[in-house]
Amino acid sequence: MSTLAIVGGNGQIARLLHPLLVARGHTPVALVRSESHRNRLEAVGAAVRLLDIEKATAGDFAAAFEDADAVVFLAGGGPDGNIERKRTVDLEGSLKSIQGAQQAGIGRFVQVSAINVDVPVPDDASPVWRAYVEAKRDADAALRDSGLEWTIIRPGMLTDDDGTGLVELGQDVARAEIPRADVAAVLAELLDSGAGIGAQWNLVSGETPVADAVAGA
Numbered sequence: 001m002s003t004l005a006i007v008g009g010n011g012q013i014a015r016l017l018h019p020l021l022v023a024r025g026h027t028p029v030a031l032v033r034s035e036s037h038r039n040r041l042e043a044v045g046a047a048v049r050l051l052d053i054e055k056a057t058a059g060d061f062a063a064a065f066e067d068a069d070a071v072v073f074l075a076g077g078g079p080d081g082n083i084e085r086k087r088t089v090d091l092e093g094s095l096k097s098i099q100g101a102q103q104a105g106i107g108r109f110v111q112v113s114a115i116n117v118d119v120p121v122p123d124d125a126s127p128v129w130r131a132y133v134e135a136k137r138d139a140d141a142a143l144r145d146s147g148l149e150w151t152i153i154r155p156g157m158l159t160d161d162d163g164t165g166l167v168e169l170g171q172d173v174a175r176a177e178i179p180r181a182d183v184a185a186v187l188a189e190l191l192d193s194g195a196g197i198g199a200q201w202n203l204v205s206g207e208t209p210v211a212d213a214v215a216g217a
Helices: 012-023 035-043 058-064 083-104 127-144 180-193 210-216
Strands: 003-007 027-032 047-050 070-073 108-112 149-155 157-159 166-170 177-179 199-205
Touching: 003 012, 012 027, 012 035, 012 180, 027 035, 035 047, 058 083, 070 083, 070 180, 083 108, 083 127, 108 127, 108 180, 127 149, 149 180, 157 180, 166 180, 166 210, 177 180, 180 199, 180 210
Parallel strands: 003 027, 003 070, 027 047, 070 108, 108 149, 149 199, 157 177, 177 199
Antiparallel strands: 166 199
């Protein structure tokens, strides 16, 4: 049994992940900005701590991570056109989470990114998309250089379809869709098994059961 600090604990993937972790005997700690999320998250088994990603310091993150055995970074600035939040949430939130984990003495860190963010952004891409890709790319680079026991998961296009439990996971997997529920299932398997340290994997729907895909990747 372990305690897992979930940054972005009210996000769509996080809300699917919490009950999966609870079912495996772990305690997810949802880090959220607003007290208004508490009842919904506690109802699915998560503990709740307040943390404003954009206003908090790395020291605040470290304090929020107290007693955690691992950190999972699931935060994102959302799909809107706010370029600034791509920097303050997707990038700086990750950087402060990394620093907070280091300060708190936590070794394990799992980050959800996005597929193909190391590929150059086309010249005709929108400024918002460019900002998003660059934020995810730079956050991943910082985590790889952090000295932590890191894993980076890069899903393809996320959907709200029901999970199938069947995925394709690996370094060179081509872009495709995947339900958020299956991303959550992969994260639960990674955190429960301890697999994937030092690995950066693309993740899309496929034909391999989640546990087999994680074990074989």
